[in-house]
Amino acid sequence: MARRAPLEGVRVADFTWVVAGPVTTRILADQGAEVIKIERKVAGSDALGPRRTGLQGDINRAKRSVAINMAAPQGIELARRLVAKSDIVIDNFSARVMRQWEMDYASLVKVKPDIICISMSGFGHTGPRTDYVSYGPTLQALAGFTLLMANRRAEPAGYGYSYADMAAGYTGALATLFALWHRDKTGCGQFIDLSQFESLIAVIGPALLDISVNGRRQDPPRARSQEGPAAPHGVYRCRPLGEDDDRWLALSVRTHGEWQGFVRAIGSPAWTAQPKFATLFLRMRNADELDARIEQWTCEQDAAQAMQLLQREGVPAGLVANGADLCARNAQLNARGFWMPVTLPDGRTFRVTGIPFKLSDAPPPAARCAPEIGDDNDYVLGEMLGLTRSEREALVGAGAIWP
């Protein structure tokens, strides 16, 4: 028997923008929370791309939008009335913005005593760098990711995208759920001061202890395994797929059984029987030669077929997926219905990033497409806040809301 969605009945006043904050509220919206984006509707509001498709469409599905002007005193008053009917307030501005509007926790707790406020600023609300400006890539540079994600010539490459936003996004959602749990148990809300910078550092992992405990300088890991010894271990070039000559296979061999499986999968060529490759220790010592031998084989293979061949022999292997592999050719993601269809107003379907866990006893995930700015003015201002049509028109005239 499927029950209600876990967060049904929870309302979020969502002041977030760009990517990190909206990822947090996407996670909450997917679980049934009513997420209401409070947004500006001015020239340039579309600078982040179209709203219903692309990245904006992906991260804002299942949310509502109201166009309130926070630069107008009556706009702030409306936002406070909305907060009075909400459980959670989330922003990812720098620390001073919400304070300036008197929308910080100290002010809002007077409007709603058990409110939970979570602010996801770049560097946090305290400390000497609290006013520093940042984006995902600049945080990745400061945290050490850019330098240590290097190529063979030790040139920094880093992420081609803003992993920092994704990490802050899932961290923010978890923090919100912790606070919500505590409120449901005790009746007490609170303020969560989340630093996007710290969210990113918190996921670097054991390398930080190697620095603080052993005093060891960290080198780029490149092909070295970060979870115990492995050889072969790395990404290997594969045969072109049609015109596409950028095909790669990721491969990890740790146990003797996996090595034997690997040897069988590639047809037991004579070189694999050489004593210098007989043990993990020796394979690691002779890794350069081993890798060259393996790439001779992978270069003749289709990446997806090589993965199947190796997996049949119990060897951890997978293709290095590009957008088409991930979205159109991944049998596993398709079988689990990971990519979630949303219907656009013109009837077309846009598939968005799904939910990475399945709850055995919850309604199947489904989402509305992302709203254009102000799409839910009627619902929020009329139905929720009880403003009459003439009151709303007066607020439009006063510049407090955008029609």
Added chain:
Amino acid sequence: MSALSGLRILDLTDLRGALCGRLFADMGADVIMVEPPAGADSRRVGPFFDDQPHPNRSLFFWFYNLNKRSLTLDLSHARGAELLRALAGSADVLIESFTPGRMEQIGLGWEKLHRLNPGLILCSITPFGHSGPWRDYKADDLVLSGLGGMTYVNGFPGEAPVRPLGLQAYHSGAYYGAIGTMCALMARERDGAGQRVDLSILEATASAVEHVAPGYMSAGVVEQRRGTLHWTRYFRVGRCRDGYVMHCTLGDWTSLVEWVAADSAAQELLAPQWEDVSYRKEHAERLFDILDEWVKPYARPELLARAQALRIPYASVRAPEELFDDEQLLSRGFFVEVEHPELGRKFRYPGAPYLFSATPGKVHRRPPLLGEHTVEILCAELGLSPDELAALAGKRVI
């Protein structure tokens, strides 16, 4: 007061799920990690304290198991599984990362656990999830970050893709596993019923990539590697006097141009078309070439301080060693001192990335020694007698 006080979690994960339990433990849940008598595999993963391999000296283990207790139990032994079921009877959550089917095999299948404790939540963290054609495939973090789209887009065109630093497929899986578990707990508050959380690390990885799927799903675009040029074309790495910096052409453009012009570096940028953000995006390569020339004589700290004073979001490209001297992190108490009395030392650990005003997270215990809490849990909490304990030890169940 802790946010999660009173919540009891049995943590049967090893390498790939261990961060999930730590996230709960840091917020005050009682997390019992259940490991085989020989110790969890993660205790054998380096680096090690002073480079001496030992089950109690793995920094890898330390990082993932701070604030947890350790109970040794051989779950493949019938009596071990029975004790685990007794513990599950009063737990809120069980997190495991076994190969699909293994829990049923050892008598810990969902049906059995659910009958025993209808409120229990079972969170399974596996590479591909408990259904689908790849269910039984094997994968580590390297393979999963590749399959999930996290690797292909990093690095230089024509060269091998660059994998993430740290185990980001596992870490994404751990966070989303914790999120799923909290959702199941919230649902349980209504009617008392527990449920299963089937977390796929592949899916968590795909959820932690920003632009690849939206680009393909909207326009069939297959995103490529572009060196250090960010996919939005507003960021690129440049080389300065003492290392590298991250350029950013968002933010206060006028201030940046005035600064560059005052250095007599690139009068070209004074041309009005550069004021248009979409022009900057379109001509990003040329723009960053100009800015590369400009930053050459600067040292990183000076450039960072001056840029930030003008509210230009530049950053220096730093080594992680520099984090331990970062004034902002120090001021916020991000690193926490953890005492290891048996070593007579204190070490700095990265702490939680959020400050809760009413229920701050804290370190209440260092990572557990192998089996450190076995007696306390089995005798004081499950009521076993010393004789029974000795018998179990004799059979190597504990």
